[in-house]
Amino acid sequence: MDHMAAEAPLHLWGGPECTIVRLDRSWRDQTDETGHRGRDSDIDLIASLGVKAVRYPILWEKVAPERPDRLDFGWTDRRIALLGAHGIEIIGGLLHHGSGPAYTNLLDPDFPAKLADYAWRVASRYRHISRWTPVNEPLTTARFSALYGHWYPHRRDYPSFLRALVNQCKGIAAAMAAIRSVNPEAELIQTEDLGKIFSTPRLAYQAEHENERRWLSLDLLTGRVKAGHPLHPFLIDAGITEAELESFADGASAPDMIGINHYLTSDRFLDERTHLYPDLEAAGNGRDAYVDAEAVRVATLRPELGLGPRLREAWERYDIPLAVTEVHHGCTRDEQLRWFAECWNCVSELRRDKVDVRALTLWSLFGNVDWRSLLTREEGVYDPGAFDIRAPVPRPTAIAKAAASFARGERFDHPVLASPGWWRRPDHLYSWCGKSEADAERSRPLMITGATGTLGGAMARIAGHRGLKPMLTDRATLDLCDEASMAQLIEREKPWAIVNAAGFVRVADAEREIDACMAANAAGAGLLARAAAAHGIPFVTFSSDLVFDGLLGRPYAESDIVGPASVYGHSKMMGERLVSAAGGKPLIVRTSAFFGPWDHYNFAWAVIESLRRGEPVSASSSEVVSPTFVPDLCHAVLDLLIDGETGIWHLANQGKLSWHDFALAIAEGAGLDGSLIFARDTRPERVTALVSERGMLLRPLDEALAAYLKEVGAAKPWPADHHLTPPPRCGSQSPQRQA
Numbered sequence: 001m002d003h004m005a006a007e008a009p010l011h012l013w014g015g016p017e018c019t020i021v022r023l024d025r026s027w028r029d030q031t032d033e034t035g036h037r038g039r040d041s042d043i044d045l046i047a048s049l050g051v052k053a054v055r056y057p058i059l060w061e062k063v064a065p066e067r068p069d070r071l072d073f074g075w076t077d078r079r080i081a082l083l084g085a086h087g088i089e090i091i092g093g094l095l096h097h098g099s100g101p102a103y104t105n106l107l108d109p110d111f112p113a114k115l116a117d118y119a120w121r122v123a124s125r126y127r128h129i130s131r132w133t134p135v136n137e138p139l140t141t142a143r144f145s146a147l148y149g150h151w152y153p154h155r156r157d158y159p160s161f162l163r164a165l166v167n168q169c170k171g172i173a174a175a176m177a178a179i180r181s182v183n184p185e186a187e188l189i190q191t192e193d194l195g196k197i198f199s200t201p202r203l204a205y206q207a208e209h210e211n212e213r214r215w216l217s218l219d220l221l222t223g224r225v226k227a228g229h230p231l232h233p234f235l236i237d238a239g240i241t242e243a244e245l246e247s248f249a250d251g252a253s254a255p256d257m258i259g260i261n262h263y264l265t266s267d268r269f270l271d272e273r274t275h276l277y278p279d280l281e282a283a284g285n286g287r288d289a290y291v292d293a294e295a296v297r298v299a300t301l302r303p304e305l306g307l308g309p310r311l312r313e314a315w316e317r318y319d320i321p322l323a324v325t326e327v328h329h330g331c332t333r334d335e336q337l338r339w340f341a342e343c344w345n346c347v348s349e350l351r352r353d354k355v356d357v358r359a360l361t362l363w364s365l366f367g368n369v370d371w372r373s374l375l376t377r378e379e380g381v382y383d384p385g386a387f388d389i390r391a392p393v394p395r396p397t398a399i400a401k402a403a404a405s406f407a408r409g410e411r412f413d414h415p416v417l418a419s420p421g422w423w424r425r426p427d428h429l430y431s432w433c434g435k436s437e438a439d440a441e442r443s444r445p446l447m448i449t450g451a452t453g454t455l456g457g458a459m460a461r462i463a464g465h466r467g468l469k470p471m472l473t474d475r476a477t478l479d480l481c482d483e484a485s486m487a488q489l490i491e492r493e494k495p496w497a498i499v500n501a502a503g504f505v506r507v508a509d510a511e512r513e514i515d516a517c518m519a520a521n522a523a524g525a526g527l528l529a530r531a532a533a534a535h536g537i538p539f540v541t542f543s544s545d546l547v548f549d550g551l552l553g554r555p556y557a558e559s560d561i562v563g564p565a566s567v568y569g570h571s572k573m574m575g576e577r578l579v580s581a582a583g584g585k586p587l588i589v590r591t592s593a594f595f596g597p598w599d600h601y602n603f604a605w606a607v608i609e610s611l612r613r614g615e616p617v618s619a620s621s622s623e624v625v626s627p628t629f630v631p632d633l634c635h636a637v638l639d640l641l642i643d644g645e646t647g648i649w650h651l652a653n654q655g656k657l658s659w660h661d662f663a664l665a666i667a668e669g670a671g672l673d674g675s676l677i678f679a680r681d682t683r684p685e686r687v688t689a690l691v692s693e694r695g696m697l698l699r700p701l702d703e704a705l706a707a708y709l710k711e712v713g714a715a716k717p718w719p720a721d722h723h724l725t726p727p728p729r730c731g732s733q734s735p736q737r738q739a
Contacts, residue, residue, distance in 0.1 A: 010348060012407040013323065013361040014046055015055035017368040017385070019097045020062065021375050022105075022152035027061060033369040034382075035389050037075065043082040045387055045394055046365060050407030053089035055133065055325065055361060056080070058126070060094055060118050065101050068117055073125060080126060091189055092129045094119055094175065095168075096136045099145060099152050106145055106164035107153055116174035123179040123186070131187045133325075134175035137261060138168035139217040140193050150374050159238035166240050169220040173253035191259035191325045192217055194310050195266025198295050203270040206285055210268075215317065218258065222318060223251040257358065258314055259325030262307045264339060264423055267295035276432045296423045299433045308346045312355060321356045326363035330371065330383035331422075332466050333639040337398050337414060338421035344406050362386055362403050366394055391695035398643045415496035416642055418443035419467040445471035447495035449478055449528070450502035454599050454630065455542065459501050461598065462634040471495060480524030486531040497538040497641055500528050503575075507546070510568040521571035526578025533584030540641055541579050544572045545592040545625065545652070550686025555626070555656055557693045558590075558648045565686070576648070585646040589637055592652045592690055596630030597711040603627075604708060607663045611672040621660040621679035624687040626652035629704035636697040649694055655701030656689035665702070669709045 017030045031037040046054060056079070064071045083090055094115065099106045104114050119134055135141070145151040147161035155161070172190065179186045194214055199207035212230045219225050225232060225245055235245065272290045274282040280291040295301050311322055324347060329339035340362070347357050364385035372381055386403055387394035398414060405412035422428045446463050450456025451474035463470040471493060479485050480502060490498075503521045504510060510517040525541050532539035546569035547562040564570045579586050595604035603619075604627075610617050628651070636651050657665070660679045667674035698704070 008358070009409060010344075010351060010357070010406075011052040011359040012050060012403060013053045013055065013091075013325070013359045014049060014051040014365050014386075014403075015326070015361055015363050016042070016046075016057075016366050017328075017364040017371075018057035018059065018093065019368075019375065020059055021097050022061075022099050023376065024152065024154065028370075028375045028378075029062070030368055030375075031057060034366045036366050039394070040078065040082060042366065042387075042394065043079065043086065045396070046083075047086035047088060048396075049362070049386065049400060049403045051088060051362070051403075052407075053091055053131070053359065054083060055091045055093055056083065057096060058092050058094060058122050059096060059098065060115070061098050061101050063122070064118060066103075068101075068103070068114060071121060080129075084128075089131070090126075090129050091131045091133055092122065092126065093136060094122065094132070094134045095141075095171075097141050097144075097151070099141075105153050106142065106167055107155070107160060108167070111167045112170035112174045115171035116178040119175035120178035120182065123182040127183055130183060130185055131189050131257075132176065132179055133189050133191055133259070134172045134179075135168045136191050137193055138165055138172065139214065142168065144374065150376055158234070162235055162238040162240060165217060166220065166235070166244060169217055169253075170244065170247070172221065173248065176253060187256035188221075188253070189257045189259050189323065189325070190218065190221060190255035191261055193261045193263070193266055194314060195262065195268060196295075196304070196310065196313075197268050197270060198298070198301055198304070199270035200272060202272050203288060203290055206270055206288070206290075218255070218314075218318065220245075220248050222254045222320075223249045255320055257321045257323055258318060259323045259361075260307075260311055260314060261326035261363075262310050262324065263326075264296055264329060265294045266310075267301075267305045269293045269295040269298050269301065273432075276430065293430065297428060297430045297433070299426070299429050302424075306346070307343055308350060311347070311350055311357060315355045315357075321358055323357065323359040323361065325361045327360060328363040328368075328385060330364075330368070332635060333384075333398055333642045334416040334419075334466050334468060335421055336384075337402060337416055337642065338419075340399055340402055341412065341417055342421065360406075362399070388695065388697075390697055392693065395643075395695060397639075401644070414642070415444055416468065419469060422467065425467055443467075443469045444494050444496040445469045447471045447473065447490070447493065447498045449473050449480070449498070449500050451477075453501060453503070453505065454594055454596060454601060455634075456501035458596055458598060458630045459499055459634050459637070462631060463638060466638065468638065480528060481519060483527045483531060486528055487534065490531055490535050490537070495537060497540070498528065498532045499637070499641070500525055500539070500541040503542070504568070504571065507566065507568040510566065510571065514567050517567055517571045518574065521568075522574035522578055525575040526582055529579040529582035529584065529586050532586075533582050536584070538641060538644070539579070539582075539584060539586040540637060541575065541586065541588055543576050543588055543590040543648075544569065545590060545688040545690050547573045547576065547590065548688050550623070550688040551684065553685075553687055555687065555689035555691040556650070557691050558650055559693060587637075587640060587646050588648045589633075589640075590648060590650050590690060591633055592626040592628045592688070594630050594633075595627055595705075595708060597708060598630070603659065603662070604666050604705075605712070607666045607677075608670055608672065608712070611667055611670070611676055614673075615676070617663055617677045618680045619659040619663045619677060620682050621658045622682050622685040624656050624658050624685070624689050625662075626654075626656050626689040627662055627701060627705075628652045628698070629708055631707075632698045632704055639697070650690040650692040651698060652690040653698045653701040653704045654696050656687070657701070665705060666709075669705055 016036045019030045058076050142165035146155040146164040149156040176188050197207040197210040270290050277291045282289050327343045329336045367385040386400040402412045446468045448459045451472045460470040460472040504517040529539050548556045549563045549565035595602045663677045664674050
């Protein structure tokens with residue numbers, strides 16, 4: 001190998017999440033579920049990032065689903081032509097966590113030959129494709145299909161696991177031989193997840209075995225598995241023949257490049273002290289019971305963890321050029337950004353140390369669906385990637401902007417990068433680890449107004465959980481009527497952004513306290529927006545569904561004409577106008593009736609408490625709203641702020657219902673007596689529910705309500721130190737990486 005290629009610039013590659021897994025008799029296809037299959041325009045978006053190559057699916061299950069000789073290349077022809085028109089190299093993928101079409105599976109003795117036949121047909125059609133990954137992550141796929149039983153053929157025994165792995169490796173070798181019969185210069189880029197296993201002393205034997213096992217697919221392909229290899233006896237005992245192992249001995253199937261797919265939770269820690277992990281299910285090996293925990297949450301392991309050590313291990317073991325073939329973090333936007341930047345910087349540092357890493361791949365370009373449950377549950381949980389598909393056209397996130405900068409060879413900076421990721425903050429360690437110092441922090445604060453309000457307190461709580469260094473101000477700290485004091489505070493504290501969550505919130509009282517309402521919601525918001533603009537920092541403010549009169553008869557979108565029917569609504573409308581006129585590029589968030597777990601001043605809690613006491617509840621049946629779960633709202637606002645979004649956004653949980661129906665839903669979810677809830681008809685009917693033309697970012701209302709009831713223990717009061725870990729639970733983005 002020409003290791004001098006490491007002197008070339010680090011290339012940015014990309015890839016859409018394209019997994020197809022079989023679950024019993026059904027299949028799940030991530031290109032369908034993320035919508036990528038139906039959007040040819042995605043190719044233009046990929047090209048806009050400046051990627052040099054794309055790991056792209058030409059997947060067996062889609063092209064030849066019924067018969068090996070009946071292939072439909074229509075979709076792949078079109079997409080490959082579009083990629084070629086942009087000058088993007090294609091790395092062809094034939095199986096991505098799949099077990100093949102219905103006429104084969106990972107345990108089929110003819111699986112290698114059938115895959116080779118398919119590979120020959122594909123290579124014959126696309127002779128210009130010179131790099132291939134016939135099977136993505138064969139070891140991981142074997143584990144989840146034949147050892148843990150998650151995917152087809154749903155086996156749970158070691159011989160089946162080893163047979164599935166060997167069949168895939170034989171399939172890779174046969175497929176590459178078939179491809180090279182068409183294109184002798186074709187190269188194999190073999191991907192694998194190489195997370196390392198750590199353990200307590202008692203479980204060192206199990207960790208040692210798994211650490212040998214993690215190399216097994218690559219050891220097979222490089223001809224290393226022979227007598228004396230630690231796993232050779234296991235393979236023989238599983239029915240793998242010496243002849244099968246000998247077929248790899250000449251090294252002809254060795255990868256031309258090794259692709260490392262590494263996730264934050266790929267490294268694991270085995271611990272027999274199961275009582276220390278009340279939230280983890282204990283497993284075992286028949287000899288010891290233990291938990292399989294996230295090593296990244298064990299402070300003492302930090303120097304040995306992460307992408308850098310795993311790449312160095314692979315380089316030293318095989319002396320084959322490397323690429324990072326998946327970088328993704330299904331978490332909040334700030335954590336996604338921190339992880340992506342850390343990986344890019346890590347690889348750049350390794351290259352300076354002469355480790356031959358050629359490229360880094362931005363994975364899940366259009367996000368993924370239900371990977372938190374390994375695709376085994378159809379919950380529709382979406383994690384964005386470089387683009388967020390919850391918009392009419394996939395919307396570039398901060399990740400896309402970072403990727404484009406790196407691809408141009410430029411430095412990328414963002415205020416959130418000054419704070420360490422959750423994996424480097426002591427509050428995310430396991431409790432038994434004791435205290436640990438956090439990484440040095442150079443971050444500027446996120447200024448949040450409204451210290452005494454529901455929204456301000458929630459924004460600060462969640463910003464703190466995300467490592468965004470909240471600075472929560474009250475009236476004594478920041479006078480929204482005094483522009484000079486605003487400027488002084490901003491100059492002194494140097495916030496990187498301002499979130500205005502202060503304001504007059506008593507809708508009914510606004511009819512009597514007009515001046516106070518207008519001063520807080522309109523004039524004060526406008527002055528603060530002007531101060532932020534003068535200092536060149538992003539500004540977010542909150543508006544309301546009550547800028548609409550509700551007489552349209554349907555939910556309102558951002559482009560609908562405002563026309564408030566109350567003083568409160570009028571104050572919010574004027575606030576929007578003053579903020580928009582203040583300069584800069586503010587983000588104005590319209591939202592609806594709050595309910596959240598951290599205070600008692602909301603409709604949901606009032607219903608629960610009244611029904612607990614056996615008291616009747618009267619609620620309007622003619623006012624239709626979009627109740628909004630405060631944690632969901634705060635997360636979405638922070639993501640949009642980090643993405644640099646501006647203008648008016650509607651953020652509310654998906655769904656609409658009357659206050660009366662909302663009360664009934666609360667009672668049903670909490671197991672309380674709904675017969676005590678009475679409808680109050682207040683004509684005319686008003687629908688102030690919200691929808692968004694820019695993207696429905698918050699989860700459905702029924703899911704949000706279930707989360708709320710779980711957090712508050714339905715009708716039970718919570719202790720003073722109650723703490724909600726805001727969704728998503730960072731680090732659990734890919735359970736695949738945790739087994």
